[in-house]
Amino acid sequence: MKILYKVDKSDVEKQEKSFAVPFEVPEVTFPGVTAEEISSWRAALATASNILGYVVKEISTSEAKLVDEIAVDTFKKLNDLAPSGNEGLVGVESRLRILEKLLSCNELDSVQIIGIVGMGGIGKTTLADCLYGRMRGQFDGSCFLTNIRENSGRSGLESLLQKLLSTLLNDRDLEIGAPGYAHERFERRLKSKRLLIVLDDVNDEKQIRYLMGHCKWYQGGSRVIITTRDSKLIETIKGRKYVLPKLNDREALKLFSLNAFNGSCPSKEFKSLTNMVLDYAKGHPLALKVLGSDLCERDNLYWEAKLDRLKSISHGDIYEVLETSYEELNFVQRNVFLDIACFFRSEKVDYVRSVLNGHGVDVSSVIEDLIDKCLITLSNNRIEMHDMLQTMGKEISLKAETITISDFRWLSQYGIHSKWYIRLWDSAIS
Known part of the structure; x- marks a missing residue:
C-alpha cells in the first residue's frame, strides 16, 4: 500500500x-x-x-490520528488476505459479520459493551475468540480473560484483575494495589489507548463490575465483549445483547458430517440415523461435534444403541457443560426447572403457572429467570427446552429421588400420568 x-x-x-x-x-x-x-x-x-x-x-485531523487510521485500515486489508483460521467452525462467519456490525455501528466515540448470550456449549467462547483474533489489531491494547466463572473461584478475582490490567497496559510488573481503586489509579493510562476486552463465561454481575470498572475510565472507541448464559447480566449493565442462535439444519448437517464422516455426506445406510442425531442435537454445536466424533467409523448397530441410550442418559461430556447451568440456580429455580423437565415441557405457560403457584411458588418470576439463563424458551405460549436439558433434568431427579407420595397425589390431581412420571414414581417407591 x-x-x-x-x-x-x-x-x-x-x-x-x-x-x-x-x-x-x-x-x-x-x-x-x-x-x-x-x-x-x-x-x-x-x-x-x-x-x-x-x-x-x-488533513483535517492530527497526523497521529491519520497514522492510526491508516494502520487500522492496513490491518483490515491484511486480515482479509490472511487465512481465516475458522475451518471446521461451521456458521461462525455469518455470526461474526453480525457482531462486527454491532460493534462498529453508532457511538463510535463511546465505550460499547456487547453481550454474547446462549446456553452452555452453543459456541459463545469460540465466537468471541474468533472475533477477538480478527479485531485485536485494530486496538492499542487487548485482553481475553477466559473462563471467568471457574477461574474466579479457583484463583480469585484479584488475580484476574491483575492479569487484565497488566495485559492491557503492557506492563508485566504492574502492581494494582487495592483492587477497589485500581482502575481509578490507572485511569490516565487506560484512557490513552483504545482497548478491546473480552470477559468470557461471566455468571455474576460482581465479576463485571470488579474487572471492568466504569466506562468512564476507558477511551472512547474501546469495546468490551462478554460471554454469558444469563442475559439479565447484560441488561443490568446496559450493554447490547446478541443471543447466539443454534445452527440451522444445513449448518448442523455440515458440522456433524465433518466429525462423523470426515466431511463426506452420510451414506444411504446412515441417512436416517443421521437425521435422528440431528433431531436430538437440535443445532447445538457441542452435541453435534461430540456425538459425531463418538459415532465416527462405527457401524449402524452402535449408532442405534447410542441413540437409544441418549433418550434417557446424557452423553458425559455434554452433561458436564450443561450441569453447571443447573448448579448455579437457587433452590426454587432448581425445583421449577426439574418440574418442567419431568412434567411440564410443551405445556401452556398459564397452566404451569396455575399448577405451581397453587403449590406455594410464585413461578412467574422463576420462569423469567430460567428464560434469561437460556434453560427454557417460550414458543406459542408453551414452555419448551432442549432435549439434552430435559434429559439432564430427568437424570438429576432420579438421582435425587425427588418424587414422593405427596408429590404423586398432588400431581395426579392435575391429570399428570405420563410414562416418564410412572418411571419416576416406580423409582421413588421401589
Missing part, C-alpha cells in the same frame, strides 16, 4: 518537481550506478504511483 503525503501522484509517476531533482545529474546523485539501474528506478516509481493507497494533500 502506498501513501502519498502532500505529494501529487503525477509528480511521482513522471518524476517531476521535487522527484525530478535526483535524476537531473544522476552521475552525481547516484555515483557508480548504471543507466539501466536508474531507468529501472524510474519505472518502479511510475508503477508505485499507480498502486492503490492513500493520497493525502491536506
